[in-house]
Amino acid sequence: MSTVRRRALAAGAAALIAVALTGCSLSEGGSGSGGASPGGTVYFGVSAPVTGNLAEYGRLWKLGFELALDKINADGGIDGRPVGLKWEDSQSDPKQSVVVAQKFVADTSVIAELGDFSSNASIAASPTYTAAKLVQFGFTNSNPDFTAKGTDYQWSTSLTQDFFQDWNARTVKKYATTVSVVYQETDWGKSAFGFFAAAAKKYGLNIAYSSGFDPKGTDFRPTLIHARDAKPDAVVHIGYGPDGVLVANQLRDVGYTGRFFGGQNVPEFTSGAAKSADGDVISGAFVTEDPAAGVQSFVTAFRAKYPSEEPSDFIVYAYDALNTIVRAARSGGASREGVLKGFQQSTTFPSVQWGDFSFNPQTRRPNNPTLKALVLKDGKFVLDAND
């Protein structure tokens, strides 16, 4: 190759890098100045699984956020400024959530962040948010470590697994004395099982067999045969909706006829395991027939905006989360410091899940939350009459 062409190539490569570089810097500068101007849109960053195998949760979040946004902006946004969301796809992957965090931190128009979906994606990004003094609102992060090992900047409305599993074991004890437990072989599933086992001991619930399963798998029969052979009164599943369907159905395929506890209140589970998990009791944030005014106005607004969708837990979590963080910003001011101040000083936050609630400033989780017992009947979770 001639020297000229070689040089041209090298120069071309350098130019390409330079263009990419300036492009990147410029776009950040641009959005930064937008946020500084008073009266402009106030942005919250959303770090979420938009693609990948957890994308369904990102989609549910979007339904909840958009609904909350309509009302927030109709009520004058924050101090008269409209509220908007900046979405970044992390696939809920810790590797990508850190890059997303850097992006939000650099964008001065973003005053706080919502997400990520899974606790480990959030925890990986926590140091970045903390260093930039940006509130990270991990509203689905049930791993206690997210806030316990975090700083003043990590807040969550998600109840922690120790709370959930204590409730879970106590509820199961009402129906059974001996159980087999299968749990997701993930950080989430294993720690949840640890809390369940501790609570089971406390309430005198005997665990005859327990085993992890790979949530990416499709066949759990070999494990479930053992669960069946332990002759339990009930089988408890600790996992998500999609794997809950498989566990419940395959449990029936290996000839188990006793009670099943587990799954999640998501359409994936209720439609797929309607028959095999009938009578399943789980804890819930919300049911549509709850007469509480907050729930009913939410359901009405939801059905008007999305006639073909069914409201479910993750939509409610997202809806509540945006309202919570907007309340904080309205109280403390539409800035990064303001959001933190708002979280620390406001005493009541609105929610569909519990009505008005407050945060415990030490744990940065809700104070004295309550759970509703839901029972699966004909493919739908309804309030448990026995509760």
Next chain:
Amino acid sequence: MLDTLIAGLLHGNAYALVAVGISLIFGVTNVVNFAHMSVFGLGAMCAWFFIADLRWPFWATLAVVVAVTGLTGLLINLLVVRPLARYLPIAALLATYAVAQILDSVSQWVFGPRVRPFPEVLPTDDLHIGLMRFGTSDVVMLALTIAVMAALGLYLKFGKSGRAIRATSQDPEAALQMGIPVGRIQHLSFVIASALGGVAGVFVALYTGTVSPTSGATAGLTAFVAATLGGLGSIPGAVIGGFVLGVAEAFGVSLFGGSVDDIIMFAILILVLLVRPGGLLGRVPVLAPEPMTGTFLGRGRPIRLGRWGLVAVLAVGGVVIPVLGSRTFLTIGTQVLIYAIIGAGFTVTAGQSGVIALGQAGPIALGAYASALLALLAHWPFWVSLPVGGLVAAVGASVLGSALWRVKGHYISIATLGMGIVTVAILRVAEPLTRGVYGLYGIPTPHIGGLALDTPLAFYLIDFLVLVGTLAVVVRLRSSHLGRVMSAVGSDEVAAYASGIRVRDYKALAFAVSAFFAGVGGALLAHQYTYIDPDLFGLTMSLLVLTIVVLGGVNVPFGAVIGSIVLIGALEVFRVTPQLRVILYGLALILVVRFRPGGAWVRRA
């Protein structure tokens, strides 16, 4: 016991049907088709759509699925595999991976991401043996597998086009000279195999009871292993492989618990390949150059940077970017640099010794964990734990890989893929030390004196220096006597062997060198994320490393830098359209491979 056996057979039944298609395509085109998994998923989603949404009858739906997936197969071969396989099969392999990503994303886009119950078009729990219930669907699936196996067997043996398929698979050039329309025959086998894949998707969905756009990926990998186990290209082998794997997995999980299925699957594969290097029923590959790289070493020569070019690149990378780059840009830059380090090291294995290893995530994970644990538990400074991480990766990968070097051809790729997954699975199981799936938090960032180097800029500069060092070592190695011996092994294994070179030893050595740099890269990742867990080091990471290297040119250390910029940069650039991100990424990958099949940093000879 009996129940577990039944569970295993039912599951193996599902694997077998998918494995048949993979084996067929490989036998004819010599291309490992990753897109087959997505065609499988596509078939299942289509069936769901026509049955649950449009209320079509089952048999009509099956016909539509056959048409749709058969056509998809034809398009894949016509547009992607065929044009590329002419240049080199490895490019086609990567392109099929890109096609898989595109198909999965399109399917997710069209149908939405959620997991749905698959309609029970055939009873799935009306029969039972003892307590174990199964359905007419399972019986039909088994009958279908046997029918397909018999029909394909007879067709390949006696049918006119069937014999043409076999002739093409044995020697495409000779077949062409005998007047066989090789192109059309390859199209035909893609259509048959893809249609089979689609039908398999429907029955597997019926078997699991749920369906989602990404359901192909998990089932596909196992079926892939099943096809390799049975012997790539052997249809009965694929069926046997499927059943063996299903039963072994069932008993393995039953005995050791749900977290060991990966280890069991690949341990069986590696054991079988050691005893029968061509799989259970496959032909043992003859001693020949690696089919994927051997032919193109002479195809092009690396572009030389020249002195001023080198100065310019160093100045841009080491001065201009650190000074001007924003935090986000530098964060992406650190990822690019780390993958460039891993990739540049990997050219020693993939380029020089000609082994297309698919399991680099294994040594990366070893290095990351070693360095992180030394820093966390023994409080070693980063500057010491970094090279030690590399050494641990080199030693660990060499020990785990020591048995593999007699395996050849595509089988070595699959075996190394297995080794990578087993390495990570071991880290996951070694919970007392590695904290398993909980991951390691709070890995200390580098320090100099009391100064914490925890900003994107500091990371960038550290990574840049390590990359420069890596490139210097790898380039120096290439021109050394040792490096030339390794290159000789890669370009013509037979000739090298005949010249008295102990081929296996040099392959192992090259692999250890690559593993060292992979480990260093992993250690850098660990200290910059400050958090690692086994899931980070999955198949995607291994494929990314290979793609980076192939994109830049397998024999060109600096090419890995280009490949890394393109592949990691592109995924970030396309972030502007989250919906289309992966699709555009896949398209870009195909286009680059199509127009620079020898590598981006290679000019045609």
